[in-house]
Amino acid sequence: MSRLIVVSNRVPIPDEKGAAPAGGLAVALQSALAARGGLWLGWSGESRADDAIGPLKMLRDGNIDYALTDLTERDVEEYYQGFANRVLWPICHYRLDLAEYGRREMAGYFRVNRFFASRLLPLIADDDLIWVHDYHLIPLAAELRRQGVKNRIGFFLHIPWPAPDVFMAMPVHEEILSSLTAYDVLGFQTEHDRENFADCLARQGTGMRSGPGRFSVGDRTFTAKSYPIGIETEEFATLAQRAAETSLHKRMLQSLDGKGLIIGVDRLDYSKGITQRIDAFESFLKRNPDSQRNVTLLQITPKSRSEVPEYEAMQRAVAEQAGRVNGAVGTVDWVPIRYINRSLRRPALAGLYRMAKLALVTPLRDGMNLVAKEFVAAQNEIDPGVLLLSRFAGAAQELQEAVLVNPYDVEGTADAMARSLAMPVEERRDRWRAMMKTLRANDVFTWCDTFLHDLTTDQSERPTRWVDTQRA
Ligand SMILES: O=P(O)(O)OC[C@H]1O[C@H](O[C@H]2O[C@H](CO)[C@@H](O)[C@H](O)[C@H]2O)[C@H](O)[C@@H](O)[C@@H]1O
């Protein structure tokens, strides 16, 4: 079996694992890679002065070798906070209004991708499979091809791929799109994302369809398919069952004092629809006065990308909003929203999911949303809670038995909350069983195996002849 090299910006650092949520990418890859073993190259999370970047830090944990690189302060500012999180992230989440395009950041993005290529190059052996993850590293394969790398290289995009009109508003869309053609297999979360990508290729005149899931550009072909990411379904279910014995679980039950728990778990990100959700919760309480004092919303929202201005502004906005609702609706002995900005470890989260009657997963746009899947896996089959899920989360494509909502429709979401809390147990069980079947059939190991199977058996022309249109 070829060695697998995974490359991603975010890596769960071995000594800190479980301490902070690195987000869904790191959580899922950690599970997938632990089973198969391999090398994982990524950012250490540290930034240093230009002349203080040392060699790669090599660590081993179980089956995985980690190769971690520091970046310069300028790199982090231009590549991560700048182009990745102020251009690609908002564009891919349909927030053209928030995209702040700048040439300096764009140049920094391509420069850091060249830097990642230079760090990876000495580690690559002839038959290694290389699997690159996410929007931070789109040009990486093109950089490696320029250095003569002929290995099979796959790419998985964890976030949505937008419709052509949105994508093409980005000034450097040509370079971004054509650099993706340097990969052998391109993976998307949903069919919808893959179709949007194919439409962008057609609109830009970059290549053509040459078969189901196959595209050709010049004399080179590649695969583009959807591979919806999963979770460790069985392991997560076990984690949730065990959580009932912990002291946190008991303290939490005591503090609820018989009130129904509603839960929301999201990085503090504008794509997650947190402000619309709180509006909907307030509307639900006002329209259903009988529910007041009988439910509590626990919103767990770890801070994320705090140096990016839009995220900093959101921190203030959500805290103020939660305070305002508590002030307006709460009573001396009832706080409607418990809002916390800390991250919880996964065993604690699993127990809270299981205790909840309802989960609110209402992003305005989301690549997948693993929280939705974890919530389902954590439920007690005898008395499962209800998943209220945005249509605009990738997870909605698979979890059709959730209560699906349009998060922009605040009153509609409020009504869906009321329906969900009143749902008879037979219906809850039927919906849960159907969703659990899907999660068992497509867990994170299946996701990983399916992608790597396609990357291994891909029919692309060998040796790879990628035409470097960016340098032509
Ligand atoms: O690394 P950060 O900037 O701290 O952000 C955390 C991660 O956020 C995004 O996660 C996505 O991947 C999940 C798993 O596939 C998916 O369920 C979710 O919908 C996505 O938003 C981002 O794509 C990752 O690169 C970040 O590490």
Ligand SMILES: O=c1ccn([C@@H]2O[C@H](COP(=O)(O)OP(=O)(O)O)[C@@H](O)[C@H]2O)c(=O)[nH]1
């Ligand atoms: O306090 C927290 C909040 C979130 N998470 C984990 O972070 C991931 C979030 O992934 P998701 O796909 O939902 O969204 P992302 O943050 O990647 O956009 C999930 O596995 C959560 O269990 C965590 O471990 N602790």
